[in-house]
Structure formats: C-alpha cells, structure tokens
Amino acid sequence: MTLHIFNPSHDEALAAHTAHYCPSRPARQLAHALAELPLLWAAEGDVCLRLPASGGTEGVEVPDWTAVERIEPWGWDRHIVGLLRRLGAPERLLPSDERLCALRRMSSRETGVRWAEGLHVDDLPGVVKPRAVFCTSTAAAVEAARAMDGRAMMKQPWSCSGRGVWPFADDAACRRRIDKAVRLQGGVEVQARCEGLLDAAMEFTVDADGRVHFEGLSLFTTAPGGAYGGNLTAHPDRLRRTWLDCAAKAGCPLSETVLETLIERTAARLEACYGAGQADETMRYVGPLGVDVLGAREGWLPYVEINLRRTMGHVALAVGARFSPDRPPRLLRVADDGLHLDEWDEA
Template identity: 35%
Template sequence: MKLYVFNPDTDMALANNEENYIAPASARRMAQDLALLPIWYAQPGSAVLAPSAYNADYLQIMKRMFPLSVQLVTEPELPDYAESQIIPWGWNLAFRKRMLKGGIAKHKLPTLEELKRLRAFSSRELAMVVLDGLHGIENCCGLANYLNDIPACQEFVEKYKRTVLKAPWSSSGKGLNWCRGIFTDSIAGWCQHVLDEQEGVIGQPVYNKIEDFALEFYSDGRGRVLFTGYSLFLTNEKGAYLGNLLVTPEWVENWITEYVPLVTLVQVRERLQELLTVVFGESYTGYLGVDMMICRDEETQSYRIHPCVEINVRMNMGVAAHLFRENFVAPGTVGNFNIDYYPTNDALQEEHKQAMEQYPVVIENGRLVSGYLPLVPVTPKSRYRAYVLCYKSRVNDTND
C-alpha cells in the first residue's frame, strides 16, 4: 500500500540537515491543519497519514461527493503499515527518522546515502546548472552565479542595480536577501552566516517579473522524466506561495503566446526534459517542478521567459492543483486553488462560513462545477485552510 504524508517543512529540514530537526510551530500547525490534503492526489487504494479527529468525518463526506478511494491512517497505526511505500511531500533526514521511529520498516525507507544525493538535487546550485543548459533559446533570459566567499558576494551585489542573494537550501520565500547595489554590513553578515552554514550563496539579478508559472514533471526512476503539466501560481511580495489557477493546458499555452511565441515554450519544455532526464532519470522517483517567470526587458519593453528560477525536487502545490483539476473539476469549469493562513481561528471560521454561504458548492457526476470547496476540514483549532473556488468559464473551452 502507498501511504501519503503531508510534511510541508521538508525544505527547512533539508536546509537544517539533521535528523533531530524540529520544525517551527507555524510549520507544525500547517502540517496538522492540512494533513488530509493528499487525498486529492493520492492514487486509488492508498492511504493518507492524518489525525483521526475531524479528518475521518470530513473524508467520509468527501467520499459521498467525489470518487475518492483512500483511507485514513493515524500515527499510532503506523506499525500495522510497516511494509507500506511511504510517499511524503518531500524526503529529509528528520522525516526518515520519524517514519522509522513510528514503525515503518527500514528497508522501505531511503538510505542515508540516497537522502544525501536527494539533498544535493534540492540545492539552488543545481537550478543554476540547469539554467546554464537552457541558454541560447530565443526569448529567454536568466543569470545565476555561485558565490563562495564575501568578496565574490560583494562584487556581484555592486555589479547590478538590483540583485537577490539566495541560500542554497531554504523554504518558499525564505533564505533570500534583496539588494540594491550597495553591499551593507547587514548583507555581509547575512552572506557570512549562509557561507558558514551552507558553504555558498547563489546570486541572481532581479528581473522585472510579470507573471509566475511552472512546468511540472515526473521522474519514474527508470530513466524517464515525463512532462506532467503547467502550473500558473501566485506569490506574495516575499515569494511565498499563495495559490494556483485551475485552467486547462490549452488556456496556459494561449496565455503564454500573449508574451512570447509558443515555440519558445515548447523549446524550453523539450530542452528541460532532456536536462532533467540526465540528472534525475535513474536517481529519483517522484514529481518535480521548475519555477519560471515571464519578465519584461526594461530597455526594449519586450517579454522574456526566465526558464529556471527554482527546481522543487518533491511534490508541490502546482502538481496538487493540476491533479485536482484533472480528476475532480468538471469540463468548462475554471477557478483557484488556494492556501490561506489566519492569525486567529475566529477569523478563519468567519471567512469559511461566509464562503460557504456566498459560493454554494455544485457537484455533478463526482466533479466540481462551481462554488467553494474546502480541501481539508476547517476545525476549531485551524489556522491554515486549503480550498478551491470554481465557476463555469464564460468562454466555451472546446479543448477541455
């Protein structure tokens, strides 16, 4: 049996790289509140690890509405599933220890050497190498340098008007330092800390970003990396994930052609698939996403694709949104897939109640036609919410 686990702190755990790592309270809260999210992308006949309180009742309700064939497993039940194939949001040393301690058989878990290789795959340094392999494609931009000492960091910051320095490992929107051409003492201190902890800093010029999007892939571990789909997503001013658009691949391609020729996207996708196959084809099994940007050249005002901003070597919200749309959204329906945080449960409960009343859910033949659907239960302790809000498209989409 496949057992899915939502552990959103995996990037932070990779940065820490210790098996006794303990996630911040906010990440633990998110993991608990959204524990049931994998039911929407888990394969039929599998299970999801989550507390039984609230989640069991919610799952039964969803099973009556959608063709879901998954079951709930709680942490104390793990020894009964010792031989299960564990499919987490992402692997790291601390999660491996948690599963081993919980009762999962050692031979069902990655070895320490395999996790060391996976951590190297997850470094922003690899994204920099892949970006180099995409150079030469027309209508593309993108530059990244690996900086291994303070003088190199200073030279890079002072060379450009605006730059962003990145720690090789960090979570969404974290580990970034935005600079404006002056290498201050504060920036120097940040760089020294990252150099001490992670041995390098990634430097990139800041581009005039218009839109975020991603290409999602699946590596089968037997030599093939397959294109899964597109992801149009939103971030806040710090780069943290907010949500995805639920639209067809044809819609995305039409959207791209408003900025650059479709042939550019196709060339990026095909070249990227070749590069990822070389890197991951026989060394990694699972999803991976390559974050990109549409940028505007400040001199010519023309548009470019930055084809490799980040590589997420794990499950990600773009894939989750894509699979939800494919499996549970009615043809001709579009919408949003969102993750929200609220400082208090009362604020979340009020927003949830209003959405339920204002956007009543409509489901036909096991697919969402319109309305508001929470993807996890909203409990008296919740601070995080995952939901979709859908409506019938005004455009007759014959390609869906």
C-alpha cells in the same frame, strides 16, 4: 499499499539536515490540517499519516507496517525519516542516510545553477538566458552581484517561498547575511533580478528508469515578499490556454511553439542532470519535481528555482484533472482549515 505523508516543512528540514529539527509552527499546523491532501493523487487502498500539530508522535495512528509497500512523503529528509523510525517504520521502507545526503545535494541551488547553465534557450524568441552563479564566499557573492549592476537576488542553498531569499544591497547588513549563509549552508546563489510580471512553473515526474515526463503547467500567486499565495487550477487544456493568455496580457507573450520547445528542452536537461543522464545512479532523483519560471518584462526566465519534491503545482494539476474543459479556472489556496477554491477574475 502506499503510505502518504504531507510534510510541508521539507525545505526547512533540508537546511537543518538533522533528525532533531523542529518544524516551524505554521508548517506543523499545515501538515496536521492537510494530512489527507495526498488522497488527491493516491491510489485506491493507500493511506495518509496524520501528524499532530505539535510535531511529535503522540497520538499518531500507526499503520500496519507489514501492509505498507512504500512510503511517499512530500519530500524525503532526515527529519521525516527520524520521525518514521520513532513510529516503528522498518528500514526496508526508508532511504539510507547516504541517499538522504545525495537528495539534499541534488536539491541545493548549487545544483540548480549548474542545471540552468546547460539549458539552451538563445534561439527561443521571448525567452532569456538565466544569469545565476553559486558563490562559496562573501567576497565572490558581492562581486557577482556587482557584475549584475547590483540588481540581484541572494538565495540560500535550501530555501523556498520567500524564506532565505533577499535582494542584494551593497552594505554591511547584507554582507552579514551572506556570511551567515556561507557559514551555515556553504554558500549562496546570486541570481540576476528581473522585473517579474507572472509567476509560473513547469511540473514533471522522473520515473524509476530516469526518464522525465511532463505533467503540466502551473500559474501561481505570491505576496510582495515572495510567500506563496495560491495556484490556478483548471482542466489541463483550459489551463494551458489560460497560461498563454495570461502571459500575453501581462506583457510577456510566448508562442505555443516556443512554449512546447522550452518544455521539451527543460525535460531533456532535467533528465541529463537528475535522471538517466547521470551514470551514478545514487545521484538520480525519482519522483515529482517542479521548475519555477518567471514571466518578466525582459522575457521569460526559464529558471528561478528547481523543487525536487511534490509542489502545489502538482496539487493544482490533480484538482484540475477533475474539472470539465469548460469550467472556469479557480484559485486553489491552502489554509489551516483545508483547501479553498476561490473565484478567479480572468481580467
């Protein structure tokens, strides 16, 4: 059987890069409340590990390790490995520290920038080439942002949902923040800022042979500061139609043909950078991943960030697979008391 773990603190843990890190209180509470979330995609006979809201190991129901064939967390990092060791998990089920370091490097925005540089979209109507650079000094970051007319977002290498991401300002406070990111995490991504109209993503899985498979599209909401709000969920066919309809209504239309070509090129580029195209198998990723994209007034930006882990887009796809094709889309939200399916106004 597979032991599933919902550890939403994964992105924080990648930045901390230590087994002795303590997740934030909201992440601990969410992990406890939604411990059984993986049952949406788990196979029959699989089990979930419920962690206490304290973030420790007290009171945890330890599985029969002899019956566990593999462990599948939301994402692998030193913190979750350390916790599993304290629970007695055998080393055969855990990635080595070398592997954890490789996964962390792959998950960095520095790698994401290199991925975006090789994505060919110049011939796709309605799609704009992403402008992003990774800088390892404050001076280089400021220069890069100024080259974007100051309309840039600064992003720490390991960050998500609005945390560790802020708009550039040509002042001392922003430079101090960049200094800190360079000192603690080795650099910052500088990404040209577009006028966003629609938050979306493309969800994939990389298999053990390094082949990339497209799982589906994702539409989600965010707060003004970038914090995650919720995901649209529907039958896959209905979700695809809704995705294109929403793009047209928002003012960033995309044709079915261009969308399909963009999906194919995104998958091919992912395979080249994270899958079978990597000659060094230790630098290959295996598992679910998501590419956040943005419908903007300038056109569709095919790269905002890459999440080398399961995403809420994957969760929404798992829920939507249970919908009938004629059932209206719903807004899937997560809260301390579980999942919520709210009505969604298509207008």
